[in-house]
Amino acid sequence: MPAPRLTEITTAACLFFIFLVPLAGAGLSLMNVGLGRSRSAGHMMMASLCALAVASLAYFVCGFAWQGFIGSPSHILTVSGKNWNWIAAEPLFFRKLAFDGHPATVAALFQIFCVGLAALIPLGSGADRWRLRASCLSTGMLAALTYPLFAHWVWGGGWLAQLGVNYGIGRGFLDVGGAGTIQVVGGVTALAVTWILGPRRGKYSADGMAPAIPGHNAVLVLFGCLLALVGWIGLNSAGAILFTGGEPSGSAMIAVNTLLAASASALTAAFITKVRFGKPDASLTANGWIGGLVASSASCAFVIPAEAVVIGSVAGVAITFSIEMLELQMEVDDPGGSISVHAVGGIWGLLALGVFGQLQRPILNVAGDSLPSAISGITSGQWLAQLIGVATLLGFVLPLTYGINRLLNRFYEFRVSVEGERQGMDLHELGAGAYPEFVTHTDEFLPR
């Protein structure tokens, strides 16, 4: 499979979009901080920074070598005469990258931001109880193994991307902006981490009650949403150019679809909470916004704006009820709502591409010669390709990441001690709180 070519203008546009992606990370970090307790706020921001650092280094050391790019050397299994490209065979430490504007170098830059974004997702679920070093270890494994493997299958010309060429299943598994590769991979890792950590103390009492532990700063949460929008526009636009052969001129529609999906999802979540609880809930509305962005990522280049609104609205409903079901019925304590927002929202986005997607131009990472030039998601079997991708995320990535994190937990316990949880992660692990002026010094009230 030949490597794609990018013109200078396309490369410049792609780089511009890639430079927006860290804003998505900043947005998610602020949301995670705001949705956690005030006594763990500094720790959460520190963990976000460390996760980005560890993810970048791990991806540099071996992540890219195993992910590769379309047309790069890879290990191939032959099954019934068909090639199953399962892992890249690039040298470690970016050694083969010349950073001369070749699409592989642009993809490497994009991916190093994407893997950082995926690493931030589990932090929201482990808030208030996940030790810093443990989160760094888990992030290292995510960036070095889990993420690159699945991303190779989707974005590196792997077997999922080639389902169309090899077996005539649509155009193969498609994921423009990483709804599966970034969001669901991060979301199922968040689920694994939450299962291993268990709930925060006081979350589930013996009488069957599950009292809400509200986030400490709604302003941070909502500002994070606004930052994330900018980052997501960059993420979806750059992904469309790099992995589906889109033109920079298509970015206007991608940005519109991204915004509309987020808007529909947030308003749906606000409406549902208003109807059910009497007032719109800020944290669920924020989660709805991010869920809409996540759901838009898979299909933003292949749907019309009206379909993006439908995708966003369904995401808003699914995420709102999923958060409640996980918390109350499944007893999964996820302070940041990461599992529902990223895993549920991402899975819906992937399936929505199979339902609504109009694939009217050749897709970059499949040969596509034998396929008609314009096909719809339903009639071509694209829905089946998307379903196989979702099955891979649930049947392979989730058990893999659960196993890895359980193994890490045996060597280095993930959960902070009871005393540490009571004291707060800031004081216990960092030695200082994020908001020192909130502390009341008893000696100030002593008679002089």
Add this chain to the structure above:
Amino acid sequence: MKAVGFLMLPAGWFLSLAAIVLFPSPPLRAAFVLAGVAVEALGLIFAFRSHLIPREEKR
């Protein structure tokens, strides 16, 4: 129950993979992929149920 759940997840995935390779007919292939996803869903339910917190550990 936890082990059963986590075994059913890859089992469902393998069923989907087998369907791709073994069945060239689209309806049959789709049916077996859907069956694989159903097995995964069942595995996920087991996995969730096995992580419910025992009453005596709730605090």
